[in-house]
Amino acid sequence: MSVSNTKILPNSFNASRALELACQTLQIEADAIIALKNRLSDGITPAADAPFARAVALLLNCSGRVVVSGIGKSGHIARKIASTLASTGTPALFIHPAEAAHGDLGMVTENDAFIAISNSGETAELMAIVPIVKRMGATLIAMTGNDDSSLAQLATVHLNVKVEQEACTLNLAPTASTTATLALGDALAVALLDARGFREEDFARSHPGGALGRRLLTHVRDVMRSGADIPAVTAEVSLSAALLEITRKGIAMTAIVNAQFHPVGVFTDGDLRRLIEHVQDFSKLTIADVMHANPRTVGPDQLAVDAVQIMEEFRINQLLVADAEGKLVGALHIHDLTRAKVI
Known part of the structure; x- marks a missing residue:
């Protein structure tokens, strides 16, 4: 007698409901990114005064590295942003705020730019190290969902990544907020890439193990x-x-x-x-x-x-x-x- 390996779905599973939630999630996250796009300049003139443009200018003028930090879901986003910056011509690294409080803050210098990511803008682990980063003389850029937060108030430039709602049906799990933050990090990387005149050959040097690297670096x-x-x-x-x-x-x-x-x-x-x-x-x-x-x-x-x-x-x-x-x-x-x- 053969035993089927087919898993029996729970009686509560509703395929139509699953598809409905998937579409709803994607729509909420898409709306969050569109709202973020519309908020970037928000009628500010000249364009150089817009927070995003100021952040790009600060990062371009940074003589050190860009240090990106966050904890929890924001930490995962921070790691990805640091990786994207590093691979597109902006030297960057991620540090965990809790580890930074126990010695890793020594990685940060006065010549660096520090990007702190927290949706609430009140994350305790970040707030424990941000004042020290400021005293060092490093440039502080904050990405939060609250203009009035402690982190936003301390920052040289604050980038507002507020979303109207999370895609989570409980409106609790970071979903739309992390998507918006990640998208804004990509926008920073692309703006910096363009401003630096970063070319295909430069990208290849950062990716020697990839197909593009082999094509552009092999003589x-x-x-x-x-x-x-x-x-x-x-x-x-x-x-x-x-x-x-x-x-x-x-x-x-x-x-x-x-x-x-x-x-x-x-x-x-x-x-x-x-x-x-x-x-x-x-x-x-x-x-x-x-x-x-x-x-x-x-x-x-x-x-x-x-x-x-x-x-x-x-x-x-x-x-x-x-x-x-x-x-x-x-x-x-x-x-x-x-x-x-x-x-």
């Missing part, structure tokens, strides 16, 4: 075959000798070079297959008779993705690498790029 010299691994023969050698070189080097091609080791031609295993269809006797052929002259090359300091683009454009699997003087310094097979996870 041809990092993946090419060099030295004795380069398949190369001179133009006067026989086709048979060239085929032996192709076999020895295992890259399914050979370069044909002149006395200065400049590539003057290329011959691939694909060329060989096509040649067999028309020629029966190879004994009298030199590689110069069958090579492709003026082969395409790529520079060793070019990005590996440039080599990929050349291969894709001309539908080839191998590419020669030549330096600025035109000397052959390497060879690439598409498998080399695959192994390096450039493609």
Whole structure:
């Protein structure tokens, strides 16, 4: 007798109710973000006087790091904001306010900007350290839901993240408020990214382990075959000798070079297959008779993705690498790029 692994749903489960609450939650949180957007400038002129713009200016002028702190759900949001800032060109870190009160406050210096996050603006753990941060001389930016809170009053700039209601049906669990705070943190990061002129290449340097990092940080010299691994023969050698070189080097091609080791031609295993269809006797052929002259090359300091683009454009699997003087310094097979996870 087989036992079913299917879990029996509680009798109280109502699928329609679940979907209704899901839509309601998303709507409440979407409304909270829209309200926050409308409140950013709130008719303040000039724009530079708006709290958000002042916060961005302070963070841009910060000569130290941005320290983000909060506890509970606000702490989770603070960690994410710090991570986003750090990965988009603004050096940042998270500190736990309770740990800060027991020594970690030593991470903060007078040159830093301190972002304190608390929906109530009265969180005891934060209020225990914020006055000390102020005495240090660090810039204090507060993100709370209460303009009149103790934290808001202490801050150099206060960013109001007030929401009309939480998405929680009990209006208790931080839901809409944390969503709004997270969105405002993203807005800060994007504004700072733009103001710093942060580019795709800068993002790649912060993410060397990711696909973008590999694409933008890997150069041809990092993946090419060099030295004795380069398949190369001179133009006067026989086709048979060239085929032996192709076999020895295992890259399914050979370069044909002149006395200065400049590539003057290329011959691939694909060329060989096509040649067999028309020629029966190879004994009298030199590689110069069958090579492709003026082969395409790529520079060793070019990005590996440039080599990929050349291969894709001309539908080839191998590419020669030549330096600025035109000397052959390497060879690439598409498998080399695959192994390096450039493609």
